[in-house]
Amino acid sequence: MEACVGIAELRLLITQCVEDNRTLSRLARVNKSFREPALNALYASIDSLLTLVKTLPPDLWELREDGSKRDPRCHSIRFTRRMSSRDWDVLLSYASRVQSVKEQFPRGSGEPGVILSSGVYDSLSRCPFPHLFPNLRALDVRTAGSESYTWLVGIFLGPSLRKLKLYTSAAHDADDETLLEYAPRIAVMCPLMEEITVLAFVRRETLSLARSETVCAWKHLRSVNWGPVDDSMLAHMSVLERFNSLTVPVHSKSRWLASDTRFSLRELTYLALKTDSGKTAVRALERLLGSPPPSSPPSTSNQPAKLSRFICTTVELKAVSKLTSSLTRLCSDKESILLVWLSDGDLFGSDLTRKHSTDWLDGINALSTFQNLRILRVWYSKQPLKVSAKQLCDLVANWPRLKCLSFGKLENPISFVSLVEIIQILPRAFEVVVPTMITPLDTTGDVFKKDPEMVVPVFRRIKKLCLHYQHEGDKPNLQTVESVADLLCYVMPGLVSVQPVEEYKHEHKKYWENVVQAMLAEHERVRAIEES
Numbered sequence: 236m237e238a239c240v241g242i243a244e245l246r247l248l249i250t251q252c253v254e255d256n257r258t259l260s261r262l263a264r265v266n267k268s269f270r271e272p273a274l275n276a277l278y279a280s281i282d283s284l285l286t287l288v289k290t291l292p293p294d295l296w297e298l299r300e301d302g303s304k305r306d307p308r309c310h311s312i313r314f315t316r317r318m319s320s321r322d323w324d325v326l327l328s329y330a331s332r333v334q335s336v337k338e339q340f341p342r343g344s345g346e347p348g349v350i351l352s353s354g355v356y357d358s359l360s361r362c363p364f365p366h367l368f369p370n371l372r373a374l375d376v377r378t379a380g381s382e383s384y385t386w387l388v389g390i391f392l393g394p395s396l397r398k399l400k401l402y403t404s405a406a407h408d409a410d411d412e413t414l415l416e417y418a419p420r421i422a423v424m425c426p427l428m429e430e431i432t433v434l435a436f437v438r439r440e441t442l443s444l445a446r447s448e449t450v451c452a453w454k455h456l457r458s459v460n461w462g463p464v465d466d467s468m469l470a471h472m473s474v475l476e477r478f479n480s481l482t483v484p485v486h487s488k489s490r491w492l493a494s495d496t497r498f499s500l501r502e503l504t505y506l507a508l509k510t511d512s513g514k515t516a517v518r519a520l521e522r523l524l525g526s527p528p529p530s531s532p533p534s535t536s537n538q539p540a541k542l543s544r545f546i547c548t549t550v551e552l553k554a555v556s557k558l559t560s561s562l563t564r565l566c567s568d569k570e571s572i573l574l575v576w577l578s579d580g581d582l583f584g585s586d587l588t589r590k591h592s593t594d595w596l597d598g599i600n601a602l603s604t605f606q607n608l609r610i611l612r613v614w615y616s617k618q619p620l621k622v623s624a625k626q627l628c629d630l631v632a633n634w635p636r637l638k639c640l641s642f643g644k645l646e647n648p649i650s651f652v653s654l655v656e657i658i659q660i661l662p663r664a665f666e667v668v669v670p671t672m673i674t675p676l677d678t679t680g681d682v683f684k685k686d687p688e689m690v691v692p693v694f695r696r697i698k699k700l701c702l703h704y705q706h707e708g709d710k711p712n713l714q715t716v717e718s719v720a721d722l723l724c725y726v727m728p729g730l731v732s733v734q735p736v737e738e739y740k741h742e743h744k745k746y747w748e749n750v751v752q753a754m755l756a757e758h759e760r761v762r763a764i765e766e767s
Contacts, residue, residue, distance in 0.1 A: 274329075274332060275332045277332075278329055278332040278333055279332065279333065279334050279335065280333075280334065280335040280336075281333055281335070281336055281337070282337045283336075283337065283338055283339070283351075284336075284338055284351060284355075284356075284359065284390070285312065285349065285350075285351055287326060287329050287330055287333075288312060288351060288355065290325065290326070290329050291318075291322055291325060291326060292322060292325070294315065294316075295314055295315060295316060295318065295322055296312050296313065296314055296315065296355075297312070297313060297315050298310050298311075298312055298349065299311060299312075299313055309348065309350070310348075310349050310350075311349070311350050311351065311352045312349060312350070312351050312352060312355060313352045313354055313355065314352075314354060314355055314358055317358075318358055320363075323362070323363055323364070326367070327364060327367065330367050330368050330369075331368075331369055331370060332370070333368055333370065333371055334370055334371060334372045334373065335371070335372065335373040335374075335375075336368070336371060336373070336374050336375070336376075336391065337375040337376075338374075338375070338376045338377070338391075339376070339377040340356065340376070340377065340378055340379045340380075340383040340386060353382070356386040356390070357386075359386070359389070359390050360385060360386050360388075360389025360390050361389065362389065362390070365393075366393035366394070367390055367391075367393075368390075368391055368393055368395075369393060369395060370395055371391060371393055371395055371396055372395055372396060372397045372398065373396075373397065373398040373399075373400075374391050374392075374396060374398065374399050374400065375400045376391070376399075376400070376401055376402070377401075377402040377403075378401060378402065378403050378414075381413045384413050384414060384416075384417045387417075388417060388420060388421070388424070392420075392421060392424040392425055393424065393425070394424070394425065394426060394427065395427065396424075396425040396427070396428065397427055397428060397429045397430065397455075398428075398429060398430040399421075399425070399428065399430070399431050399432070400430075400432040400433075400434075401414065401432070401433045401434065401435070402434045402435075403433075403434070403435040414433065414435065415443050415445040415446055416445070418443075418445040418446060418448075418449040419445060419448065419449060421449060422448070422449040422452040422453065423452075426452075426453070426454075427455050428453045428455065428456065429455050429456060429457045429458070429477075430456075430457055430458040430459075430480075431450070431453075431456070431458070431459055431460070431461050432458070432460040432461070432482075433460065433461040433462065434460075435462070442463050442465050442490075443462075443463075446461060446462060446463075446468075447464075447465050447467050447468050450464075450468050450471065450472075451467055451468060451471045454475070455475075455477070456472065456475055456477075456478050457475075457477050457478055457479055457480060458478075458479070458480035458481070458505075459472065459478075459480070459481055459482070459483075460480075460481075460482035460483075460507075462483075462484065463483070463484055463485075463489070464481075464483050464491065465490065465491060466490070466491050466494050466496040466498075469491055469496070469498045469500070469523075470496055470497075470498045472498075472500060473498040473499055473500055478500075478502065478503075479502060479503055479504045479505065479541075480503065480504065480505040480506075481500065481503055481505070481506055481507070481523075482505075482506075482507040482509070483507070483508065483509070483519075484509040484510075485508060485509070485510055485511075485515060485516075485519045486510065486511040486515060487511060487512065487514070487515045489515075489519075491522070492515075492518050492519060492522055499523075499524070499525060499526065500523045500524060501524055501538065501539075501540045501541060502541055503523070503524070503540065503541065503542055504541055504542060504543045504544065505542075505543070505544045506520075506523065506524075506542055506544070506545055506546070507545075507546040507547075507548075508520070508546070508547045508548070509548050509549065509580070510547065510548065510549045510550065510580075511549060512549065512550070512551065512554070513549075513550040513551045513553065513554020513555065513557065513558055514554060514557075516547050516549075516550050516554065516558055517554065517557050517558050517561050520547075520558065520561050520562065520565065521561055521565070524540040524542065524565045524566070525565070539565065539566055539567040539568045539571070540565045540566045540571075541566075541568075541571060542562075542565075542566050542571060542572065543571055543572060543573045543574070544572075544573060544574040545562060545572065545574065545575050545576070546574075546575075546576040547576070547577055547578075548577075548578050548579075548580030549578070549579065549580030550577055550578070550579070550580075551579070551618075552579075552594075552595040552615065552618055552620075553594065553595070555577060555594070555595040555598035555599065556594045556595060556597055556598030556601070557598075558577070558598065559598040559599065559601045559602055560598070560601060562575075562602075563601055563602065563604050563605070566605075567604075569604055569605060569606050569607070570606070570607045571605070571607070572602075572605035572607070572608060573607060573608060573609045573610065574608075574609060574610040574611075574612075575602055575605070575608065575610070575611055575612070576610070576611075576612040576613075576614075577612070577613050577614075578612070578613075578614045578615060578616070579614075579615045579616065579617050579618050593621070595620075596622060596626065596630070599613060599630060600630060600633070602633070603633035603634070605634075606633075606634070606636075607636060608633075608634040608636065608637060609636060609637060609638050609639070610637070610638060610639040610640075611631075611634065611637060611639070611640055611641070611642075612639070612640075612641040612642075613641070613642050613643075614641050614642070614643055614644070615643070615644060616643075616644055619643075619644045619645060619646040620642070620643065620644065620645050620646065621645075621646045622642075622645060624649040624650065624653035624656070624657075627642065627649065627653075627657060627669065628653070628656055628657055628660060631657055631660055631661060632660050634661075635660070635661065635662065635663075636663055637661050637663065637664055638663050638664055638665055638666070639664065639665070639666040639668075640657075640661065640664060640666065640667050640668065640669065641666070641668040641669075641701075642668070642669045643668065643669060643670045643701065644670060644736075645669070645670045648670040648671055648672040648703055648736055649669060649670070649671050649672070650671070650672060650674075651671055651672070651673050651674070651677045652677075653671075654667065654669060654671040654700070655692055655694075655726070657669065658692075658694050658697065659692060663696075664696070664697070665696045665697060665698045665699070665729075666697075666698055666699040667697065667699070667700060667701075668699060668700065668701040668734055669700075669701060670701050670702075670703065670736045671700065671701060671702050671703070671736075672702075672703050672704075672705055672736075673702055673703070673704050673705065673719060673722070674704075674705045675705065675715075677722060678715070678718040678719055678721070678722050691725070691726065692726065693725070693726060693727075693728065694726060694727050694729075695727075695728055695729045696729060697727040697729055697730055698729055698730060698731050698732060699730070699731070699732040699733070699734065700727070700730060700732075700733055700734070701733070701734040701735075701736060702733050702734075702735070702736065702747065703735065703736035703737065703743070704719055704746070710742050711742055711743055711746035713746065713749065716746065716749045716750050716753055717753060719750050720750050720751075720753035720754045720757060721757070723750065723754055724754050724757050724758070728754075728758070730751070730754060731751065732751065733747040733750060733751060734747075735747050
């Protein structure tokens, strides 16, 4: 046994199978052979720098009530002295093990808990080593003002970073503009970048030379989600061997839609378009997945796009048919598309008041060519869809492999019996978010007794639904919680989440939370009886 423990690969495999941090910590303390692999596993992924700061000598830091917060439960960690070379050595011994970090820089009004003070971040950003995190590969950060980018560059960035995800907290352009100032440095410091995601609030979709040059400097990109793009960026992406994911905002005046630059992103497997209209969406789809440039090998000219997941927000109902027609033509491989998600996004004004024909339903039905579809989301929160339960049943029958279905909002919710019929058509589904009305008759069970030989179906795989209970008056009656929970416990015993049809009304949200809690309590009661 001792000989086996001496094998490094075996020790690594053992520590990878331990999921409990307490067990890993104990293993690192009591067994010298496992100390290094256990510590590597324990610190491979951390949720905050706070985890590492607590490894420093206790005389270096202290916990104080945060005077900048009105909530007395808020505390911050502050340094009591300057960091010594020994302190830095201790910190680096742990930081060098880290491969993934999630960090939220301090905000003006944080939640109750413990945060690092600005002074701690300032100290850490003056690291005497070339890189504090030499092996960091993935970074997920929420910024809070311009100083956050000084900390970002000084503490985290390094040559091993492959994945960067940034959230900005300010509801204005300042954070994005600050990021663009640092963009050239990020490109130089992180030459192996593969995935860049920047979720910033930008009022105007303006192009940026700094953004374009930074993206074009990365030769190993796989995924980009960083605001507007230009011809140079798209041409660069089209020649990258492993590039397969793009999320991009596009409007009718985006220059690349009508430019002469030749590019084709047929190798994309994920495409998300944030458009201003359905017409723009069609143009963008044709431009990105259309014919490859003349310099491409002849063998690729007739190949269909490899897209497997397609998301498009802000597409009017009248444009759905044209959009899906382009999608089915460009992605002619019947097994390729796994996800389609369409919504009305930022539509407003005349686009919402204009009456629409039922052509949109034919457009959705055209997706039947994608027989391998796993996820279908058609959600128009501002334009209620006029469709019957029978039409829905006929529609979803095209995709028996569906696992997730979201279809709404509907002018008239379907009945509970119709929901059951839809679920029966989808044997693999675990999420069926179709607005459904439950009536008092449903909770008595009489609705299933029209046919004496009918067996009440049970769907254990269903995890999420979209429901409404038929109440008298505007507010839900809490006295019906138990009867509704009993119905769902019997028919969908695995249900853990309910999206209210009236999702923006607090009373309805609370009602369905109570129903789910009642279901869980009933499951616990039954389990206790079975174990007794």
